[in-house]
Amino acid sequence: MKKNIESIFKTHLAPKEVYQGGKNIPPSNKKIYKLSSNENPLGASPKAMEALKAAVAKIDLYPDQTDIRLREALVQDFDEKLSADQFLCGNSGSEVIDIILRAFINEDDEVIFSNPCFLPYSVFSRWYGAKQVDVPLLAPNYDLDVEGILNAINEKTKVIFLTSPNNPTGTYIPKSVMDDFMTRVPSTIVVVFDEVYRHFADAEDYVTALPYVLEGHNVIGLNSFSKTYGLAGQRIGYGYTTATIANYVRLIQKPFLLPLTSIEAAIGALHDSEFIAETVKTVKEGRSYIAQVFDELGITYWPSQANFFIIDPPFPEMEFTDKMMEEGIMVRPVSQFGAPGKVRITIGNQEANEAFSKALHKVMLP
Known part of the structure; x- marks a missing residue:
């Protein structure tokens, strides 16, 4: 008897909202500034590029069976405060999630996150049949609702996503x-602390996951090489946590997990302190500079600790x-991230920022 193949599909994977990444620069006869994907304004680390070019000659060979060389480089990057067995690496921060x-x-099981936030928290958890519990950030400043999260915890709660900068x-x-x-969070829960924009934070009371990992809490600090290091195209990220958690998670990691080029580029980038500082x-x-432009034009925005701003635009988001695209500026509407009507603008180099300012003035003051 012929049966419909859909009868064996997982019901929790029924068509729902999926994560859609930012668009690439479209073909155009004029200069387009891509301020929509939070990429590095200076490009890629020169030392990463040198390492990448050297690795190309070896791409006919299998890469390292494990990520140990990268984890050892991360130990040095964290001033030996962590050991190699406390790191987890993957093909981007998203894959680590x-x-x-x-x-x-x-x-x-249940996963807690707080919109507006990075959409993969909910999309990826749905792949495994989890219930998504959204405890929204508090208006008007997008503050974390600590009491709301703690009140949402029950015996099925397994993972909580926090993000800073968000x-x-x-x-x-x-x-x-x-x-x-x-x-106050129960010790039976894993807290994933997404800190991929940590290098740009300069608030006196900003904190990463590191002190909590060192204290032995069940927390994982999530990081990426896409932002500060300029390796978005290499798709490489990492997390750090207690050795107990990291060694457990590694049980499900595939051998030859990371491409050779990504491993070499990441190690090179970690050694490029001059590029990191300039970025x-x-x-x-x-x-x-961009905050002053917003102030001048009366644009509502939120103070940022990252390499982007979110604004309440003067027109509907699309x-x-x-209108900005007509002026050669790509920006990102973020309704999909749980911020309806808002738009995100990546900070570029000075040329891009001045082009953005000129375009925004033209759109606002035609």
């Missing part, structure tokens, strides 16, 4: 808030996006 969820989530809002979680939260300087100067 996926690996974590595969390791801890069974069908009908994508797409650019806001952060103060240390006092994190301290309070980490002392951070460029972002912070650009952040100040109309604003289209």
Whole structure:
């Protein structure tokens, strides 16, 4: 008897909203500035590029069977405060999220996140049949709702996602808030602390996951090489946590997980302190410049600790996006991230920032 193949499909994978990444620059006769994907304003680390070029000659060979060389380089990057067995690597920060969820989530378990936030938290958890529990950030400043999250926890809660600085809002979680939260969250839950924009944060009370990992909490600091290091195209990321958690999660990692080129580029990037410093300087100067443009034009925006801003545009989000594109500026509407009506603008180099300012003035003051 012929049966419909859909009868064996997993019901929790029924068509629903999926994550759609930012668009690439379209073909055009004029200069287009891509301020929509939070990419590095200076390009890629020169030392990463040198390492990448050298690795190309070996792409006929299998890469390292494990990620140990990269993990050892990360130990040095963290000033030997962590050991190699405390790191987890993957093909982008997004894949590290996926690996974590595969390791801890069974069908009908619950995952907590706080919109507006990075959409893969909910999309990826759905792949494994988890219930998504959204405890929204608090208006008007996008503050973390600590009490709301704690009240949402039950015996099925397995993973909580926190993000600081947060994508797409650019806001952060103060240390006092994190301290309070980490002392109250049950020890049966894994807290994934997404800190991929940490290099750009300069608030005095900003904190990463590191002190909580060192204290032995069940927290995973999530990082990426796409932003600060300029390796978005190489798709490489990592997390750090307790050795107990990391060694457990590694049980489900495939051999030859990372491409040779990604391993070499990442190690090279970690050694490029001059490029990292220049990237951070460029972002912070650009952040100040663009904030002044918003102030001048009366644009509602939220102070950012990342390499982007979220704004409340003067027109409906798609109309604003289209108008800016007509002026050669790509920006990102973020309704899909849980911020309806808002638009995210990446900080570029000075040329791109000035082009953005000119376009915004033209759109606002035709």
